Amino acid sequence: MNIKRIITLGAITLFLAGVSFWIGQLSYSWFPPQASAEAILYDDLFSLLTGIGTFIFLGVTLAVFYNIIFYQAGRYNTSDGPPIEGNIKLEIIWTAIPLLLVIAIAVISYQTYDQMDLHGPTEIAHLPQMMDAAYADTGQSTVESMTEIEVDSQQWAWIFRYPDQNVTSTELHLPVNQRAHLKLRSKDVIHGFYIPAFRVKQDIIPAKTIDFEFTPILEGNYRLRDSQYSGTYFAAMQADVVVESQADYDRWLKKAAKQIPTLAPNQAASEYARREQKSDSAGWKTVVPAPAPMVNYHP
Amino acid sequence: MTTITNPQELIPETPKTPPDWRQYFSFSTDHKVIGIQYIFTAFFFFLVAGIFAMIMRGELITPEPDLLDRTVYNGLYTMHGTIMIFGWTFPVLSGFANYLVPLMIGARDMAFPRLNAAAFWMIPVVGILFILSFLVPGGPSQAGWWAYPPQSVQNPTGNLVNGQFIWLLAVAISGVSSIMGALNIVTTIIRMRAPGMGWFKTPAFVWTVMAAQIIQLYGLPALTAGVVMLLCDLTFGTAFFDPAQGGNPVLFEHFFWFYSHPAVYVMVLPVFGIFSEIFPVYARKPLFGYKVVAISSIIITVLGGLVWVHHMFASGTPGWMRVLFMASTMLIAVPTGIKVFAWVGTIWGGKLRLDTSMLFGLGGLINFVFAGITGIMLSSVPIDIHVNNTYFIVGHFHYVLYGTIVFGIYAGIYHWFPKMTGRMYYEGLGKLHFYLTFIGTALNFVPMHPLGLMGMPRRVASYDPEFAFWNVIASLGAFLLGVSTVPFLLNMVSSWISGKKAGDNPWRAIGLEWLVSSPPDHENFEEIPVVIAEPYGYGKDEPLTENMGG
Ligand code: HEM
Numbered sequence: 001m002n003i004k005r006i007i008t009l010g011a012i013t014l015f016l017a018g019v020s021f022w023i024g025q026l027s028y029s030w031f032p033p034q035a036s037a038e039a040i041l042y043d044d045l046f047s048l049l050t051g052i053g054t055f056i057f058l059g060v061t062l063a064v065f066y067n068i069i070f071y072q073a074g075r076y077n078t079s080d081g082p083p084i085e086g087n088i089k090l091e092i093i094w095t096a097i098p099l100l101l102v103i104a105i106a107v108i109s110y111q112t113y114d115q116m117d118l119h120g121p122t123e124i125a126h127l128p129q130m131m132d133a134a135y136a137d138t139g140q141s142t143v144e145s146m147t148e149i150e151v152d153s154q155q156w157a158w159i160f161r162y163p164d165q166n167v168t169s170t171e172l173h174l175p176v177n178q179r180a181h182l183k184l185r186s187k188d189v190i191h192g193f194y195i196p197a198f199r200v201k202q203d204i205i206p207a208k209t210i211d212f213e214f215t216p217i218l219e220g221n222y223r224l225r226d227s228q229y230s231g232t233y234f235a236a237m238q239a240d241v242v243v244e245s246q247a248d249y250d251r252w253l254k255k256a257a258k259q260i261p262t263l264a265p266n267q268a269a270s271e272y273a274r275r276e277q278k279s280d281s282a283g284w285k286t287v288v289p290a291p292a293p294m295v296n297y298h299p
Numbered sequence: 300m301t302t303i304t305n306p307q308e309l310i311p312e313t314p315k316t317p318p319d320w321r322q323y324f325s326f327s328t329d330h331k332v333i334g335i336q337y338i339f340t341a342f343f344f345f346l347v348a349g350i351f352a353m354i355m356r357g358e359l360i361t362p363e364p365d366l367l368d369r370t371v372y373n374g375l376y377t378m379h380g381t382i383m384i385f386g387w388t389f390p391v392l393s394g395f396a397n398y399l400v401p402l403m404i405g406a407r408d409m410a411f412p413r414l415n416a417a418a419f420w421m422i423p424v425v426g427i428l429f430i431l432s433f434l435v436p437g438g439p440s441q442a443g444w445w446a447y448p449p450q451s452v453q454n455p456t457g458n459l460v461n462g463q464f465i466w467l468l469a470v471a472i473s474g475v476s477s478i479m480g481a482l483n484i485v486t487t488i489i490r491m492r493a494p495g496m497g498w499f500k501t502p503a504f505v506w507t508v509m510a511a512q513i514i515q516l517y518g519l520p521a522l523t524a525g526v527v528m529l530l531c532d533l534t535f536g537t538a539f540f541d542p543a544q545g546g547n548p549v550l551f552e553h554f555f556w557f558y559s560h561p562a563v564y565v566m567v568l569p570v571f572g573i574f575s576e577i578f579p580v581y582a583r584k585p586l587f588g589y590k591v592v593a594i595s596s597i598i599i600t601v602l603g604g605l606v607w608v609h610h611m612f613a614s615g616t617p618g619w620m621r622v623l624f625m626a627s628t629m630l631i632a633v634p635t636g637i638k639v640f641a642w643v644g645t646i647w648g649g650k651l652r653l654d655t656s657m658l659f660g661l662g663g664l665i666n667f668v669f670a671g672i673t674g675i676m677l678s679s680v681p682i683d684i685h686v687n688n689t690y691f692i693v694g695h696f697h698y699v700l701y702g703t704i705v706f707g708i709y710a711g712i713y714h715w716f717p718k719m720t721g722r723m724y725y726e727g728l729g730k731l732h733f734y735l736t737f738i739g740t741a742l743n744f745v746p747m748h749p750l751g752l753m754g755m756p757r758r759v760a761s762y763d764p765e766f767a768f769w770n771v772i773a774s775l776g777a778f779l780l781g782v783s784t785v786p787f788l789l790n791m792v793s794s795w796i797s798g799k800k801a802g803d804n805p806w807r808a809i810g811l812e813w814l815v816s817s818p819p820d821h822e823n824f825e826e827i828p829v830v831i832a833e834p835y836g837y838g839k840d841e842p843l844t845e846n847m848g849g
Contacts, residue, residue, distance in 0.1 A: 030749050030752045030753070031752055031753070032753060032754055041681070042681060042682070042685055045679070045681060045682060046676070046682060049675070049676045049679065049682065050676075053672035053673075053675065053676065056668070056672060057668055057669060057672055060639065060643060060664075060665070060668045061665055061668070063643050063647070064643065064646070064661055064664065064665060067582075067646045067647055067648070067649070067651060068651060068653070068661070071582075071646070071647075071648055071649055071650065071651050072650075072651045072652070072653065073583070073650035073651060073652050077650060078807070079583070079650060080583040080584070080650060080837045080838035081582060081583045081584035081648060081649035081650045081837065081838055082584065082648065082838055083584070083585055083836070083837060083838035083839045084584065084585065084587065084644075084648075085585045085587070085588075085589065085833075085835075086587055086588040086589070086590075086591070086644075087587075087588075087644075090640075090644070091588050091591055091637070091640075091641075094636065094637065094640040095633060095636075095637055098632060098633050098636040098637075099633050102629040102630065102632050102633065102675070103629075105629060105675065105679060106625060106626050106629050106679075109625060109679035109680060109681055109682070110622055110625070110680075112681045113618075113621075113622070113680050113681045116681055116684075188449065189447075189449045189450040189453070190447055190449070190450065190548060190614075192613065192688060192756075194688075194754070194756070196685070196689075196753065196754020197754070199684070199685040200684060200685070201613045201684050201685060201687060201688070202613060203613050203614040205542065205548060205549060205614070206449060206542040206543070206548070207542035207543065208542070223754070223763065225754065225756050226756070227613070227687070227688045227689070227756050228447075228613075228614075228688060229442070229443050229447070229450065229688075229757075229758045230450055231373075231441070231442075231450050231453065232369050232370050232373060232441070233369060234373075234756075234758060234759065235364070235369070235756070235758075235759035235760050235761045235762065236761065238763075271369075275368070282367075282368045282371065283368030283369065283370040283371055284368075284370040284371070284374065284436075284437050284438035284441075285370075285436070285437045285438075285455045285456050286369075286370050286455050287453050287455045288455075
């Protein structure tokens with residue numbers, strides 16, 4: 001390799017690195033707000049992988065276009081290219097570098113995973129140090145433990161129970177900056193508990209109770225969606241999540257506890273009722289949605 | 300000794316004309332006829348499932364579920380995915396394997412020609428069952444192509460013959476067909492290579508086909524077992540997977556993914572093979588690192604069997620298992636990366652000719668790199684947790700299934716069209732087809748990635764208005780992809796009828812299939828070739844065989 005080539009290659013590499021870094025930074029804007037401690041860890045990891053990925057993608061694409069532009073055969077040129085069959089050194093390099101790269105990505109992913117403390121259901125509930133670790137990165141200091149909330153899913157409704165206060169609701173309320181402990185249950189089929197703004201997701205297996213935790217850090221309204229296909233009204237199985245200050249949360253709980261249970265609106269049930277009334281319904285027979293739930297609180 | 304009455308009988312019959320079209324509707328045992336039967340049948344189902352996709356994208360162009368009833372959307376997306384996999388991708392690749400493998404290895408036919416024909420004729424049955432299931436009360440299966448219980452066995456009509464029943468039946472038949480095909484292909488490759496064709500003189504396509512078919516042999520029994528158990532749950536009231544009666548629904552997920560992840564490699568490996576055949580021809584250079592490319596296919600076969608749990612990162616999988624499968628999944632990137640770099644090495648500094656097949660090859664390569672990068676992201680457990688079951692996944696796997704596999708298949712069809720038909724296709728129409736397809740793919744499938752990151756779940760007939768923008772773009776891209784098949788069909792039909800005569804080897808390609816006439820005679824080779832060189836001797840001026848030149 002002569003000097004000129006090294007300089008060109010170096011310049012291209014630098015340029016690609018710059019573009020990749022920029023796209024990596026841009027990737028933060030592709031997500032919903034970072035409403036949980038997990039989301040911050042998540043977006044950092046995603047940004048890193050986006051940067052690496054952009055570099056590889058641009059590198060390969062550039063190589064292809066370089067050859068398309070400079071090595072196209074003329075129309076009547078029937079000659080062959082140089083009969084190069086391989087290059088052991090190159091092949092070793094392009095085996096070793098990806099290998100090291102994926103090992104590095106696996107290690108970093110594992111660390112993030114560990115910090116997020118996303119437990120699988122068969123693991124022991126929690127290890128306090130790890131909770132702190134997830135927290136440390138957010139710059140927050142107080143971690144208080146919160147009572148458990150039971151999440152009941154069925155075709156096609158979410159019901160949240162606060163057993164200590166004897167409150168049921170179709171809206172999930174959570175105090176900000178506290179580790180939320182949920183017990184996920186399903187009455188019928190597999191559902192998925194998914195709040196995009198929190199970057200967390202867990203399948204809910206019927207006949208099992210799955211412990212799930214995460215830490216909301218930003219007050220606001222978010223969406224909870226069913227993420228594991230559950231039949232006809234799957235797309236309508238959503239709920240609102242409200243993250244609020246401890247004081248607001250306590251007030252809400254008190255108020256809700258005093259209300260007598262009423263019928264909550266339920267999209268699946270009402271769509272189904274409408275469909276049954278129309279005799280010209282175009283659809284096929286479906287599993288009948290569970291009746292709209294009776295809860296102390298609904299929006 | 301009896302006297303010979305008719306001297307004509309002594310002259311061996313060598314039909315120089317292509318087989319009569321009626322032969323394609325018969326129980327032919329000629330691997331070339333069967334190959335084309337597979338490709339045609341599969342393409343028909345591709346169009347059917349493609350029309351389903353157009354209707355789905357029509358529904359998804361607005362947030363409300365206004366075009367279709369939700370049950371109809373669910374039936375359509377289920378059958379779209381199912382038919383695309385069991386009616387299009389598997390069969391079309393079986394078609395390529397059937398047509399090309401005996402020609403490439405210098406054999407006169409497959410090892411078991413009748414088994415071959417029987418395996419093929421199950422495919423129309425499978426596809427027609429899928430389509431007919433729209434007509435039974437309650438409609439087709441509405442459980443997605445994973446058919447996870449308990450949802451898949453809910454059976455709201457209560458009928459014995461319901462959409463899910465037909466779905467399971469058809470998938471089981473398709474499995475039997477695939478096992479028969481796999482046995483045949485693996486045997487053919489191992490036993491029937493021409494004299495002199497050692498493993499490292501065997502073309503890369505043949506290597507990849509073998510690697511893929513070995514997966515069918517170890518994987519399909521698991522799927523078939525899972526499907527039969529599910530059928531029993533659905534029909535006979537057993538409770539293998541019913542949690543209410545002590546069954547375990549997650550067990551089905553294991554059965555399903557133990558096969559269906561490796562199945563992805565069954566689909567993509569032969570396409571890697573097509574790339575490896577095409578790049579040397581149109582770059583006029585040997586396949587870079589041919590031996591390593593060949594072996595990496597086998598490594599993928601082995602590793603591919605050890606990664607299935609990455610589909611279940613969010614299904615209640617214990618932490619240690621998540622991490623283990625993250626590691627194995629990432630490892631697969633290494634042999635795959637070797638292939639990508641080898642292809643780039645192949646075209647590097649060559650004499651490139653951008654015929655339609657090469658355009659589809661290069662386009663497929665770039666799309667595959669994109670898909671591979673999102674794939675690495677997904678293998679990282681924490682990343683997957685958020686995007687699992689969102690449109691990010693739909694974007695990722697369509698970049699594999701459409702951007703890579705369909706592109707590779709188109710590349711292969713254009714490349715071997717002169718061999719199969721004896722005629723050339725029209726380059727202009729071919730290029731138009733490529734550009735429409737490439738742009739359509741990007742417009743359709745790139746927007747699915749941001750949608751997934753924003754949190755739009757897959758398998759939804761309606762969505763929140765915040766997702767509308769990207770969905771409109773995706774739908775427009777889908778309609779463009781629909782349009783892009785028009786120049787392709789026009790090209791194929793008109794070229795087959797009135798294209799320029801191709802001659803034996805219009806691309807000046809190296810390979811046994813290019814040494815025989817186009818289309819090849821019934822027996823392929825009058826004399827079995829004796830191979831003396833490696834398969835990609837571009838620029839080396841050496842003969843490929845001892846007796847037939849090349
Ligand atoms: C014009 C081309 C295509 C379009 C517009 C298209 C569109 C879609 C859409 C929108 C979905 C998501 C459905 C949902 O989650 O609600 C989907 C799912 C799927 N598609 Fe395609 N697709 C196309 C081509 C293909 C091809 C060529 C293949 C395979 C070779 C394929 C295989 C699948 C599979 C396996 C699914 C998953 C089905 C499921 O979730 O069970 N698609 N497609």
